[in-house]
Amino acid sequence: MIKLSNIDKYVDSKFQRVFILKGIDLEIEQGEFVTLMGPSGAGKSTLLNIIGLLDDDYVGDYEFEGEMVNKMKEKQRHALHKKEFGNIFQAYHLIDELTVYENIETPLLYRSVSSSERKSIVAELLDRFNMVAKKDLFPAQLSGGQQQLVGIARAIAGKPRVLLADEPTGNLHSNQAKQIMEVFAELNREGTTIIQATHAEENAAYGNRLLEIVDGKIEEDKILIK
Numbered sequence: 476m477i478k479l480s481n482i483d484k485y486v487d488s489k490f491q492r493v494f495i496l497k498g499i500d501l502e503i504e505q506g507e508f509v510t511l512m513g514p515s516g517a518g519k520s521t522l523l524n525i526i527g528l529l530d531d532d533y534v535g536d537y538e539f540e541g542e543m544v545n546k547m548k549e550k551q552r553h554a555l556h557k558k559e560f561g562n563i564f565q566a567y568h569l570i571d572e573l574t575v576y577e578n579i580e581t582p583l584l585y586r587s588v589s590s591s592e593r594k595s596i597v598a599e600l601l602d603r604f605n606m607v608a609k610k611d612l613f614p615a616q617l618s619g620g621q622q623q624l625v626g627i628a629r630a631i632a633g634k635p636r637v638l639l640a641d642e643p644t645g646n647l648h649s650n651q652a653k654q655i656m657e658v659f660a661e662l663n664r665e666g667t668t669i670i671q672a673t674h675a676e677e678n679a680a681y682g683n684r685l686l687e688i689v690d691g692k693i694e695e696d697k698i699l700i701k
């Protein structure tokens with residue numbers, strides 16, 4: 476599904492070229508649950524952003540479902556991002572002025588989904604995450620765990636095939652983190668490909684594959700047996 480070949484990302488300063496990613500070769504099949512681990516600054520977020528089509532400033536080839544992403548025009552890449560990827564962030568990135576309901580609905584407004592279909596998708600997600608009673612509250616009125624559930628609901632509202640999560644439990648207590656990981660495991664069982672970056676070993680255990688990223692390179696690529 477995802478094939479990266481010899482990806483380099485670097486920044487040039489006056490005197491030297493600094494590599495953020497170097498020679499990344501990576502294939503991810505549909506339905507995998509992949510964890511990126513490694514020291515701070517190793518390049519995990521950068522790699523997630525490239526995979527999620529949020530960053531096109533790199534060298535090398537990126538194939539998504541047989542299509543060369545790095546040769547696409549921006550409009551085409553943007554459309555592919557919207558259709559296939561959902562993003563979840565450590566800091567939730569919810570819109571403070573919108574209610575829970577409206578936050579989940581927002582991406583659907585940009586996808587020309589009919590109003591009745593939007594209602595049914597949001598209702599289903601609220602129900603799934605036990606948030607029906609909270610639908611008219613604003614993000615600040617929710618716990619961190621609940622805010623992240625809204626973040627996940629919003630990310631999956633458009634039924635993306637790939638979910639990218641950057642430190643999704645970084646701001647959560649361990650029981651909330653466990654709940655989020657169990658949601659990921661369930662989405663993965665339903666067929667969603669999941670790629671997460673985390674510092675937590677216990678989060679990695681939910682996945683089926685662990686990539687150790689060090690200094691912009693894949694140092695280890697391990698299959699996890701459960």
Ligand SMILES: Nc1ncnc2c1ncn2[C@@H]1O[C@H](COP(=O)(O)OP(=O)(O)OP(=O)(O)O)[C@@H](O)[C@H]1O
Pocket residue numbers: 486495513514515516517518519520521522672
């Ligand atoms: N646009 C940029 N210009 C210059 N340096 C950058 C840029 N983007 C990322 N970096 C640097 O690249 C390195 C990798 O950053 P990245 O955020 O991918 O690391 P990470 O592994 O996700 O770290 P963390 O675990 O702390 O989130 C860092 O040293 C960062 O400062």
